[in-house]
Amino acid sequence: MSTRIAFLKGHGTENDFVIVPDPENTIDLPPAAVAALCDRRAGIGGDGLLHVVRSAAHPEGRAMADEAEWFMDYRNGDGSIAEMCGNGVRVFARYLQRAGHVAEGDLAVATRGGVKAVHIAKDGDITVGMGRALLPEGDVTVSVGERSWPARNVNMGNPHAVAFVDDLAHAGDLRTPPPFSPASAYPDGVNVEFVVDRGPRHVALRVHERGAGETRSCGTGACAVAVATARRDGVDPGVTGAPATYTVDVPGGTLVITERPDGGIEMTGPAVIVAEGVIEAEWLENALR
Numbered sequence: 001m002s003t004r005i006a007f008l009k010g011h012g013t014e015n016d017f018v019i020v021p022d023p024e025n026t027i028d029l030p031p032a033a034v035a036a037l038c039d040r041r042a043g044i045g046g047d048g049l050l051h052v053v054r055s056a057a058h059p060e061g062r063a064m065a066d067e068a069e070w071f072m073d074y075r076n077g078d079g080s081i082a083e084m085c086g087n088g089v090r091v092f093a094r095y096l097q098r099a100g101h102v103a104e105g106d107l108a109v110a111t112r113g114g115v116k117a118v119h120i121a122k123d124g125d126i127t128v129g130m131g132r133a134l135l136p137e138g139d140v141t142v143s144v145g146e147r148s149w150p151a152r153n154v155n156m157g158n159p160h161a162v163a164f165v166d167d168l169a170h171a172g173d174l175r176t177p178p179p180f181s182p183a184s185a186y187p188d189g190v191n192v193e194f195v196v197d198r199g200p201r202h203v204a205l206r207v208h209e210r211g212a213g214e215t216r217s218c219g220t221g222a223c224a225v226a227v228a229t230a231r232r233d234g235v236d237p238g239v240t241g242a243p244a245t246y247t248v249d250v251p252g253g254t255l256v257i258t259e260r261p262d263g264g265i266e267m268t269g270p271a272v273i274v275a276e277g278v279i280e281a282e283w284l285e286n287a288l289r
Contacts, residue, residue, distance in 0.1 A: 175213050
């Protein structure tokens with residue numbers, strides 16, 4: 001391991017990440033190391049970690065190298081691997097721009113959820129093509145304390161349960177995963193969104209992200225919420241032939257989600273690099289003991 005490992009810190013609508021540039025995939029980041037780095041008291045702190053690797057250098061990205069030069073090796077704050085992170089993709093793209101690897105305009109980013117089309121606008125916002133939503137059949141229920149609600153099962157490359165509530169406070173503290181049923185609906189766990197209406201095509205959410213707890217924002221969750229809300233409202237762009245756009249307030253800001261008639265979903269929002277520095281190898285080695 002190098003004596004010092006470069007890192008950056010960034011966030012998208014306050015969903016924050018430790019960024020570790022490693023183009024040739026030479027840095028070993030076991031789950032315990034990721035968890036130590038994401039620890040908010042003893043480490044750098046973050047909801048997750050963005051390991052920046054060239055697609056050709058990563059075994060999970062190699063098949064996408066012809067389409068996307070860069071692979072987002074994303075990890076949850078507890079060190080577990082996640083398929084996709086919408087806010088993370090925006091911050092990942094902002095890092096690539098800052099490092100001089102890309103400029104304003106279009107680029108492609110490889111993820112475990114497939115290749116994502118990204119657009120860096122002149123005004124600073126970043127739009128990510130999030131793919132299509134899958135809407136698995138079957139009833140799902142989520143609970144907090146004595147309350148329970150029906151939830152819409154939405155898959156955005158990772159699983160979501162979207163519940164509409166009267167008050168976001170009903171979601172409780174969200175430090176632990178809200179119970180759900182049936183267990184077979186989400187064998188690998190689930191991100192749970194609690195949603196209230198703010199106005200026409202305007203909602204707000206709180207979210208428990210599996211492996212991270214409550215976060216200030218969840219990009220795939222905002223997309224899942226927009227799709228679930230549209231279907232609740234009787235809106236399906238595939239049927240109407242017109243795109244549907246929803247404003248989604250998250251605790252850390254606002255995201256704009258558009259579902260196109262072809263099923264493609266686009267998410268637009270900010271991405272900020274906050275700081276950069278170095279990780280001392282001695283600290284990391286001690287943290288892993």
